[in-house]
Amino acid sequence: MLSSNLVDHLLRIWTSDAHVYNVNIPLIKDVLHTKIYFTRLLENRSGSLFKFLSPRENYFHERQENLLDANIMDEKKPREEDRADDTDWHDEWDMLETEGVKRWQWNVDFKGLEAFVQEHGTKGGGLTDGWCINQRWASVTALRAAFQVVDGGAGSVHGGEEIILDR
Numbered sequence: 001m002l003s004s005n006l007v008d009h010l011l012r013i014w015t016s017d018a019h020v021y022n023v024n025i026p027l028i029k030d031v032l033h034t035k036i037y038f039t040r041l042l043e044n045r046s047g048s049l050f051k052f053l054s055p056r057e058n059y060f061h062e063r064q065e066n067l068l069d070a071n072i073m074d075e076k077k078p079r080e081e082d083r084a085d086d087t088d089w090h091d092e093w094d095m096l097e098t099e100g101v102k103r104w105q106w107n108v109d110f111k112g113l114e115a116f117v118q119e120h121g122t123k124g125g126g127l128t129d130g131w132c133i134n135q136r137w138a139s140v141t142a143l144r145a146a147f148q149v150v151d152g153g154a155g156s157v158h159g160g161e162e163i164i165l166d167r
């Protein structure tokens with residue numbers, strides 16, 4: 001209900017400067033009554049969202065895929081203690097071939113991201129999408145195809161204007 005009302009609202013106020021809207025809706029129980037703000041994008045420089053797998057970790061992923069393909073997953077699976085950690089780069093596994101498929105693993109540092117949002121979320125004269133979501137509010141950022149923040153109907157590009165929907 002909130003999402004469809006918000007989309008209807010954005011369609012009514014859409015400006016020629018906005019090519020697309022970035023919308024973030026918090027996953028909370030009382031979402032129908034949450035505030036909605038036009039925001040700026042938080043320039044997230046808190047690090048990578050992914051970790052490049054070491055040759056050893058890549059080997060175990062390939063092995064597991066081969067077992068899946070052969071439909072014999074009941075055979076011995078790689079043990080967690082066999083996996084490399086971030087400092088384990090000086091053993092015979094370093095010699096494994098690193099050509100071919102490269103694998104990345106989802107590896108978000110949520111605590112670091114939260115600290116970054118707390119420190120930088122309101123800098124620059126207006127609310128950011130990251131700070132807004134941390135307040136359990138919805139955020140809308142009007143963007144151009146070049147990912148430049150533009151006025152999306154709020155009257156400014158700085159954010160901080162509350163959006164009131166017809167309910």
